[in-house]
Amino acid sequence: MPIKIPDQLPARDVLVREGVPVMDEQTALRQDIRPLQIGLLNLMPNKIRTEAQIARLIGSSPLQVELTLVRIGNHKAKNTPEEHLITFYQTWEEVRSRKFDGFIITGAPIELLPFETVGYWDELTQILDWTRTNVHSSFFICWGAMAAAWHFHQIPKYTLEKKAFGVYRHRNNAPTSPFLTGFSDDFAIPVSRWTEVRAADISADSGLELLMDSSVTGPCMMSEKTGNRLYMFNHIEYDSTSLKEEYDRDVAAGTPIEIPHEYYPNDDPSRPPLNRWRSHAHLLFGNWLNQVYQTTVYDLDQIGGTNAD
Secondary structure, three states: OOOEEOOHHHHHHHHHOOOOOOOOHHHHHOOOOEEEEEEEOOOOOOHHHHHHHHHHHHHHOOEEEEEEEEEOOOOOOOOOOOHHHHHHEEHHHHHHHOOEEEEEEEOOOOOOOOHOOOOOOOHHHHHHHHHHHHEEEEEEEOOHHHHHHHHOOOOOOOEEEEEEEEEEEEEEOOOOOHHHHOOOEEEEEEEEEEEEEOOOOOOOOOOOEEEEEEEEOOOEEEEEEEEEEEEOOOOOOOOOHHHHHHHHHHHHOOOOOOOOOOOOHHHHOOOOOOOOHHHHHHHOOOOOOOOHHOOOOOHHHOOOOOOOO
């Protein structure tokens, strides 16, 4: 089933070119189906690119999905035109009375800051608490996952001596998890962060299950039955060229940066990088949406009664 997004959203043209089914608003209104209501709190600086990345993955599901773009109300984006935000985004204050089947919170390039010094930390903690009662299943990505793990479980993040940067092999620790249906025993996932969480800080009574990890970069993804939460500490949603763009940016700025691990053929930045994670990215988001569909209630107003901590 196609994804329903605003007709003029720039991501729409990207998805159409890639063959991802996209439904126009009039066609959606004619279908006698309740689409899954998915919210995306987009904290990334290049919001247009992140919209396309997430919409690509949830738009490949056989389920009808309606995507609502959400932003922090008191934060000014530096890399996205204000007109785009006004046209396509709602602030959390504008959607806080709504219920969502699923809610995604992205990463943000602020991981070296202590959580409490982030300018919008107070609003973000309100949003995290709000997911307990207004969201059936939450999906946190990279810094968003670290922030949620700290808020809900006081799991700290640690600064790395050098950036974890590249494509790393990861282990499937829970082959029977519904979120990992179809996953290989090991697989490649992009990593781009200056901080990490550590398995030793995940207490046995936390209700958290470590689904994926790497012997080099540590924990990758956890699940939690409380609130139906997923914590993904890496960037499985990245485009083929996302790491290249980060590498080229740092090289141009004279910032010390190593060639991304196992990304370019023969570690040669002049060659096009190979995407070795695309299929597992689609699997993960498809599995998550399927779990949301299988477990959510038909009446959105009933969401939250069984999720609260």
